[in-house]
Amino acid sequence: LGEASAAFHAELGRVVAGLGLGLLVTVGPLARELARAAREAGMPDERIASVGSADEVLAALQPRLAHFRTALFKGSRGARLERAVDSLRLHLAPARGAA
Numbered sequence: 001l002g003e004a005s006a007a008f009h010a011e012l013g014r015v016v017a018g019l020g021l022g023l024l025v026t027v028g029p030l031a032r033e034l035a036r037a038a039r040e041a042g043m044p045d046e047r048i049a050s051v052g053s054a055d056e057v058l059a060a061l062q063p064r065l066a067h068f069r070t071a072l073f074k075g076s077r078g079a080r081l082e083r084a085v086d087s088l089r090l091h092l093a094p095a096r097g098a099a
Contacts, residue, residue: 004051004054005030006030006033007032009030009031009033009034009037010033010034010036010037011037012034012037012074013033013037013038013039013040013041013043014036014037014040014041015043016034016038016040016043016072017037017038017043018041018042019038019040019072021047021070021071021072021073022047022067022068022069022070023047023048023049023061023064023068023070023072024038024043024047024048024049024071024072024074025049025050025051025057025060025061025071025072025073025074025084026048026049026050026051026074026075027050027051027052027053027054027056027057027073027074027075027079027084028053028075028076028078028079028083029051030076031050031074031075031076031079032050034074035048035050046064048062049061053079054075054079054082054083054084055083055084056079057073057081057084057087057088058084058087058088058091062091063087065091065092065096073085087091095096
């Protein structure tokens with residue numbers, strides 16, 4: 001996104017704030033601008049999780065998972081969000097063999 005990266009992230013943050021999403025999860029330093037703009041546009045803090053890496057996502061979300069049905073994850077391709085999604089799937093999957 002080049003020099004316009006911060007502006008684009010801020011614009012997306014303002015849009016996201018108005019969507020009524022349960023939770024916004026931003027990963028990495030560039031995506032923090034998105035979280036900041038969403039917060040300034042009225043999205044409540046409890047609906048925003050901004051972390052430095054995909055490895056931090058599960059720990060940041062565990063206390064919130066029962067409260068939200070929808071989430072938007074945003075991070076650069078280099079943030080490797082698939083690792084966070086895989087961790088969440090494992091955490092949320094029912095135990096194998098449970099009745």
